[in-house]
Amino acid sequence: MSVVSSDLQLWLEGVDVRYGDVKAVSGAAFGLHKGEIGCLLGPSGCGKSTLLRAIAGFETVAGGSIAMAGKVISSPTLQLDAQERNIGMVFQDIALFPHLTVEQNIAFGLNRWPTSDQQARVQVLLDLIGLSGFETRYPNSLSGGQQQRVALARALAPKPAVLLMDEPFSGLDATLKETLVPDVRDILLKEGITALVVTHDQQEAFSIADKVALMNQGCIEQFSTPYEIYHKPETRFAADFIGQGYFIPATVLNSRQINTDLGVLDLPQESGFTPEFTVDLLVRPDDVLHDDDSPFEGEITKKFFKGTFFQYQVALANGRRLWCIASSHHNHEVGQRIGIRLDLDHFVLFPC
Numbered sequence: 386m387s388v389v390s391s392d393l394q395l396w397l398e399g400v401d402v403r404y405g406d407v408k409a410v411s412g413a414a415f416g417l418h419k420g421e422i423g424c425l426l427g428p429s430g431c432g433k434s435t436l437l438r439a440i441a442g443f444e445t446v447a448g449g450s451i452a453m454a455g456k457v458i459s460s461p462t463l464q465l466d467a468q469e470r471n472i473g474m475v476f477q478d479i480a481l482f483p484h485l486t487v488e489q490n491i492a493f494g495l496n497r498w499p500t501s502d503q504q505a506r507v508q509v510l511l512d513l514i515g516l517s518g519f520e521t522r523y524p525n526s527l528s529g530g531q532q533q534r535v536a537l538a539r540a541l542a543p544k545p546a547v548l549l550m551d552e553p554f555s556g557l558d559a560t561l562k563e564t565l566v567p568d569v570r571d572i573l574l575k576e577g578i579t580a581l582v583v584t585h586d587q588q589e590a591f592s593i594a595d596k597v598a599l600m601n602q603g604c605i606e607q608f609s610t611p612y613e614i615y616h617k618p619e620t621r622f623a624a625d626f627i628g629q630g631y632f633i634p635a636t637v638l639n640s641r642q643i644n645t646d647l648g649v650l651d652l653p654q655e656s657g658f659t660p661e662f663t664v665d666l667l668v669r670p671d672d673v674l675h676d677d678d679s680p681f682e683g684e685i686t687k688k689f690f691k692g693t694f695f696q697y698q699v700a701l702a703n704g705r706r707l708w709c710i711a712s713s714h715h716n717h718e719v720g721q722r723i724g725i726r727l728d729l730d731h732f733v734l735f736p737c
């Protein structure tokens with residue numbers, strides 16, 4: 386088995402995966418340290434599941450390599466069997482064994498362990514997933530969230546080196562997801578396992594992952610922390626896909642100032658663009674605030690009540706429409722004019 390010099394638990398370098406003539410993944414490269422949780426995020430068909438399946442050993446790679454703990458497990462000339470990769474998997478469709486109890490399900494992969502060790506491991510995991518006392522229950526007597534916790538415990542039981550999770554929350558309702566996703570993150574951190582989760586839901590990605598690999602048409606557009614991917618998107622796709630971002634045109638006045646429909650903005654650092662250059666400024670709804678004292682006004686064209694805040698669509702005099710956030714106390718009607726201002730911490734500019 387070839388060895389690579391890397392202290393990363395999971396390492397991908399230039400990975401290509403093809404289905405015949407279809408290039409499903411092109412040049413994927415990123416790494417996860419031991420205990421880090423990564424996420425493959427992107428729109429439908431961008432290649433997330435294909436890449437996960439290649440790491441699991443269910444697809445061969447046409448180029449590049451995948452390594453675990455410094456050893457290559459996939460390359461065009463080497464394909465370690467899926468069973469020999471020491472990888473655990475959790476799938477969307479849970480797939481617990483219906484005729485086995487909770488403890489038998491969790492112990493399923495431990496048949497080579499001494500019985501006392503199996504029992505001890507099952508107890509540790511039941512405790513970890515908050516289901517102590519459920520040992521003899523059968524899957525059909527558990528809620529969806531409890532079943533997914535048992536599936537997670539079953540995958541963690543043999544202490545795999547890497548855990549792969551393919552859309553593990555997509556079958557669950559929104560309320561359950563809100564509590565289960567952070568719980569699963571806690572469980573993974575307590576186990577200290579390196580994990581890679583596939584999702585198309587950015588809130589889920591941000592809640593569970595230390596690092597996000599944002600995919601588009603088979604390529605990784607950006608690999609960074611959720612904070613960086615949100616505030617410092619490196620490509621237009623990343624800016625657009627994450628956080629309901631949109632662009633407004635701006636003119637560069639000098640190295641530290643730009644002019645927009647909502648006034649002149651001071652940049653915290655030099656933009657790198659020359660004066661009079663036209664750029665696109667990334668704006669998200671929470672960057673545009675309702676402010677009665679602002680000299681800039683717009684007419685409300687759409688209104689959504691979100692509980693703790695309103696999201697308004699506001700049309701400026703020149704016809705441009707912006708999304709704006711206002712406190713839930715500021716209840717205005719469609720057609721009304723309100724003051725708005727830009728409140729940006731991070732300035733993301735792309736050349737037009």
Ligand SMILES: Nc1ncnc2c1ncn2[C@@H]1O[C@H](COP(=O)(O)OP(=O)(O)OP(=O)(O)O)[C@@H](O)[C@H]1O
Binds near residue numbers: 407409585
């Ligand atoms: N078995 C296959 N044979 C041929 N093409 C495939 C096969 N599986 C996937 N593809 C194609 O490869 C590309 C990537 O598919 P993949 O399922 O990896 O995307 P995904 O990001 O996981 O999508 P989704 O979020 O919808 O599951 C798509 O264009 C898809 O049509």
